[in-house]
Amino acid sequence: MTQKAQPSLFAPFSETDDNELVPGYRRPATVGVNLDDLNEAQYQAVTTIDGPVLVIAGAGSGKTRTLVYRVAHLIENGVAPESILLLTFTRKASQEMLWRAGRLLNESCSRVTGGTFHSVANLLLRRYGGHIGYGSSFTIIDRADAEGIVNLLKSSLGFTGKNKQFPSKRVILNMISGSINKSLKLEDLVTEQYAHLTDHLDDIVKLEQHYQTFKYDHGLMDYDDLLVNWKRLLEEAPDVRETISRRFSHIMVDEYQDTNLIQADIVRLCAHTHNNVMVVGDDSQSIYAFRGADFYNIMRFPKVFPDCRIVKLEENYRSCQPILSLTNDIINNATEKYTKTLFTRIAGDLKPRVCGVRDERDEARFVVRKINELRRSGTPLEEIAVLFRSGFHSYKLEMELNTEGLDFEKRGGLKLTESAHMKDVLAFLRLLVNPQDNLSWNRIFLQLDKVGPKTAQKITAAIATAANPFEALRKYPAGGSSKQGIAKLSQLFIDLHDSGQSPSGLYEIVMGYYEPIFQHLYADDFPKRQKDLDQLKSIMAGYSELQSFIDDTALDPPDDSTVEGDSGGEKVILSTIHSAKGLEFDAVFVIGLADGRFPHGSAAQGEQWEEERRLLYVAATRARQHLYLTYPRELMTPDRQFRRVGMSPFLAEISPGLYERVESGGDTSGYYRPATRYEPPVLSNRPKREKKLTLKDLPVGTKVQHPFFGIGTVKKTSAPSSLDVLFDRHGIKTLHLDYAKLKIM
DNA sequence: ATATGGCTCATTTTT
């Protein structure tokens, strides 16, 4: 279990180590790596101290180990840990890597700088960015905020949802981000990749311009700006470029196939004084093309660094041969491939299992049963992972795990800071840092009674441009019904301003104001949400600067597991495939391998299709010993209809000899019928599993159990068949008897 | 004119 000791992954810069290479640094006698553990190719990579190195590495070939060992080797050879920069791609992977490094390198590791491109960009811009563009007072916004802005703009520009064809805000943001990362004009990107949207080109371009202006006007920055500004900083401020390049004498990049052009440029610029760069990548695992990643970066690397050394890692140290044969087969079906045949010496002859299941519920039960079997035979829960294409594919499984009492940790999907109540609280704090932050103002006004979108926008427009928005708010001539609310709000900001408190002190003041609103707004489930806020409080306690807290929450949102900490440890990992990148597990389930779900329904033939295939490759190569691939034969559509679906084409392509088929079997509930005699079920004709409950069976005060919400008490019933139940952990829920699977306790 | 509640519909992936 990875535990973050501090909110940031970094060895932060201290005020004194500004640019000179830690004079007087004495290298440790040894940091304790044994290079005999390495194979020839790994040894080459590890022991190269100077000059550029390109490492082409297959799945499970010990990339991370190679990188960590190299760090150790560098330190043993007199390189100061402070001057090593380790760039990785995803948060989880970078945590995992630093954790491994920590075990090996002990105290030396805490002095290595490491993290994602975005967090390092933030660090450097904060420190050196004053020279350029934005200056130092901006608020970094996350995806959800960016969507909010686009939303706002869509309505103010008159692009309402009447036009079904108009792309969703998410698609628009992907386009904007894609065009930046690929250094393409938005127009070109649309014609190339979103041909079906060419009709809306003008609107999209207009929206994009407004989006950029909006951000600039309100001192906001999104993820892409971070990288763009980092690059600008390096290009346009020679003294800073010099300083940074000297500061980090050795740069290493993991998952290089996932970098985009900007990131490749950044690496080149950072290394310009020494060329001590080592990048590690695998073109078969490129799954971020949708946001501008370009695996030709790998091909280009030798051109950018002409004297570079190329090392290939082809031996797999992770999976047993049957798994490897299957994953090789997946990637061999690719239309465009760069040959690299992996082999292994790992023992194990268990073939991967492919299992067709009736529907998601059956799938969930199958997975839970297998998890229990694995656990009985000695596999710890945290060595078992269930992977899927999209966040919501695991909902059924989550319910099933809950009823079984199995703990799980979900990765990917909604972050803590993306939930409404967290954004509410953060909005107040953000305004203290950046009073121009229009979005946060808007959010806060909307909380007030008798204030809707129109009024909120009016007030925001009136004050956010003022020199002192707080003062402007105090003087704002609020009309009739909303007057009191605004006065209270104004008073809050005066209190906050006068207090001069630490972040946790500010939190207390904000909560004094927000608590009643909070309980009113989320009347049905505020107890559960309250826990999140308590977490926020404990996180904030670790900060002395509000600004750095705001930045970290945008870039590196805390997840529940790191904060709750000592909740027992043993947890199954549920993860989107994208978030599972770079990790490995003894047993892996890949679920939802149905046509239309994987590959994702809108993936076109061609490059998108190939990326989906690589995605399956990434998923399957996470497994060490046990690999299960399941596909439901029937899925629920959004309108609660069941639809028959086929097996994922990728699964169908695999030679049958490479896997073993298993039946989902063992389902004793009686409603399972063999798939051979399949008939499209009609909901009302289904055999009833239990006698149907009516309201007469559930008078007020009855204790009931719900598969997801747990145990609760009936508070109110209303004809014909709905009832309010108070659950311990989820507050009051209104349930419908026809759908809710309630049991009387 | 604006706020609010009920209804319908669709729902990628990440920093």
Add this chain to the structure above:
DNA sequence: TGAGCCATAT
């Protein structure tokens, strides 16, 4: 679950 739309309440 949220976002958009429409009808009704204030």
